[in-house]
Amino acid sequence: MxxxxxxxxxxxxxxxxLRLDQAAAELFADFSRERLKAWIKEGALTLDGNPAKPKDKVYGGExxxxxxxxxDDARFEPEDIPLNVVYEDDEVLVIDKPPGLVVHPAxxxxxxxxxxxxxxxCPDLAAVPRAGIVHRLDKDTSGLMVVAKTLTAQTALVEQLQARTVSREYDAVVVGVMTAGGTVDAPIGRHPRDRKRQAVNASGKPAVTHYRVVERFRAHTHVRCRLETGRTHQIRVHLAHLRYPLIGDPVYGGRLKLPAGAGETLKEVLREFPRQALHARKLAFVHPGSGETLSFRAPLPxxxxxxxxxxxxxxxxMR
Incomplete structure (x- = not known):
């Protein structure tokens, strides 16, 4: 098919x-750069109606x-993996992803x-790129994701993500006591020395995270973050940049800090917490078919x- x-x-x-293939990878994010590059070479992806080369530069406005x-993508095998389905119709599927579940094969x-x-x-998802996945959560981040069940729905949801009209809110627990909320407006790109990490980088892509305090503890803070953009590891990088890294973050958390005077039980909990303390709690988007705004919440795990x-x-x- x-x-x-x-x-x-x-x-x-x-x-x-940017090169044309780089810009295309940003604008058609549900396809791999290699696939887009092949389509450019075939003439299936055109620039202002004309064939072009992957290395051609873009100037904005084209x-x-x-x-x-x-x-159909037959590279991946269906597996009977339990899914916590929050909502489903003929066009979209919303799930509450558990921690520890990788989103895409690699x-x-x-x-x-x-x-x-x-x-x-849903076997029909074999006909949709990436089985309809339009945005990702890290393996050890829990919470809400929307999946498109048709090509039309996928295109519409990707456009909403690019237009920053999808509302995404996260719960996070960080090391350190925040005095107030705020906004981090700092570009994110590859770490200059460690290619597996992201970092605040002047040459990176625009990234904006809004955060507010939910509850303060002696040496930690429960915060709620709202994304304007969706860069890789964005909340983890931005909060670490503020020097409030997530509890349990193996990449950006730095050396474990235990509160002075903490009991042995809490020390053990902090030492053994198995993942970054991050949960996608709220998701809202415009339904690709009905035009209705749908909003979902996932309770803390x-x-x-x-x-x-x-x-x-x-x-x-300790009071």
């Missing part, structure tokens, strides 16, 4: 100077038009991923509830 995809995007001014035939995780589970849950209880008890004990 195959489907024909028709999509169009206008190159924003801030992408001026129209990219994609007209391509997509074959070199280190060829199977056992959310994508494999989606293909089992048990491990974060337990962590907050221990921090609360420690604060009360």
């Amino acid at each position: 195959s489907q024909t995809l028709e999509a169009q995007q206008r190159v924003p001014v801030h992408m001026a100077g 129209s990219l038009a994609l007209s391509a035939v997509i074959e 070199a280190g995780n060829p199977d056992g991923t959310l994508l494999n589970g989606l293909l089992h849950h 048990d491990d974060l509830l337990m962590l907050l209880d221990f921090l609360r008890d420690d604060s009360e004990t």
